[in-house]
Amino acid sequence: MRFHHLAGRVWLCPGDPDPEAVQAGVAVVADERGSVMIDAGQSPAHAREIRAALDDAGLPPPRWLVYTHHHWDHVWGAAAWPDVEIVGHVTGADLLRAEAARPWSHRYLRDQVRANPRLAPSFRARALAVDSWEDLAILPPTRTFTDEDELPVGVRLRHVGGAHAPDSTVVLVPDSGVMLLGDCYYPPPAHLRGPDDGPDLALVRRLLDDGYRWYVSSHGEPMTRDEARAAVAAA
Template identity: 75%
Template sequence: MALRHLAGRVWLFPGDPDPFAVRPTVAVVADDRGSVLVDAGQSPAHAREVRAALAAAGLPEPRWLVYTHHHWDHVWGACAWPGVEIVGHESAVAPLRAEAARPWSHRYLREQVRENPLLGHSFRARALAVDSWDGFAVLPPTRTFTDEVTLPTGVVVRHVGGRHAPDSAVVLVPDSGVLLLGDCWYPPPAHLRTPEDGPDLALAASLLDDDVAWYVSAHDEPLPLAEARAALAGG
């Protein structure tokens, strides 16, 4: 699969529309000073696909990797991006350290699902995503922030929180008119969701800005501003 140019410096490696794959979109903000990778991919294999597409497109290697939040499908590819500085919200450190200490294997995944069947959707997707556990590691951020941080390339990472993950951050590329949303406005993960939980439309609406032309959620197609406004008005 090839990278798809969205606008300005922003390129997308599209996610898998099959919800059982749990494979989000990965974004690249290309810059000669070193590109910014937004989310790591959901496995080392996924990350290697993104890396190959990056090379095929002739774009600069990533220097920074931004986690939009700590969920596995956004961070498990990080160990396949050596040499990058990993940027994430300070509240992502503790859960990722805990995840890093778990004895990940296909056997462990099966055991966890037997103990808690609600984990089935997520853990089966993990089992399909990782073909080998050799060299696999869950990596916490190496650079953290509280409210907002601006990277040397002008990319702005802003904490927004939300019910999906308390550490959720959005990534603004001002010169390209693009806002990368991660999963911030989605409901909580399936194993934590109640029948009353739905999309956080108020959070999504608060992020709309006339200076932003494109809104990119990790598991949906990018929306131009007019379509994003219409979608929220209809919701």
């Protein structure tokens, strides 16, 4: 696991390409004034690997941690970043407080899957990702916003919502020409997905902007603006 330079101040650490692992990638906007980490890793163990990769790349430690949305594979590693301000949409804060109150354990996961078998892929991935439930702390954002926000280092946040998660946020780095999409255009999570649900291409079209050359989703390879436009046109 290591960080790769994408453009300008933006570095990426990809997640596991195996979809059954449900491991999102993370990004860092490196800045000597304090870096911005986008998403926290799927577990304390994953976050420790990200921290080691950050050190290996010689990147400045994060001062802010931005949640693209509240789903577990983006936030369960947050406790590994104790000295950061956590920033996220106000809707996600309420959802994460509810998640934090659940009695997470292997037994709880089994009971939930027994009650709703459609949860099995996600909950199986959680069981494999977390090596110690005592280390897990689900942390809501300490700084929230509604429509847009901007951090002191020129990183902009824009709430877009959508079917995948109501708090979905895109992260804009204008000086680097990079837009970090999280999972915003993905269909709903598998246990909530209907037969007609698919990617939200209309949202992607609205987000495409000549001021941004790179578009990065959390579970895919970065795409140039031309590649993104071609993909939308071909769908």
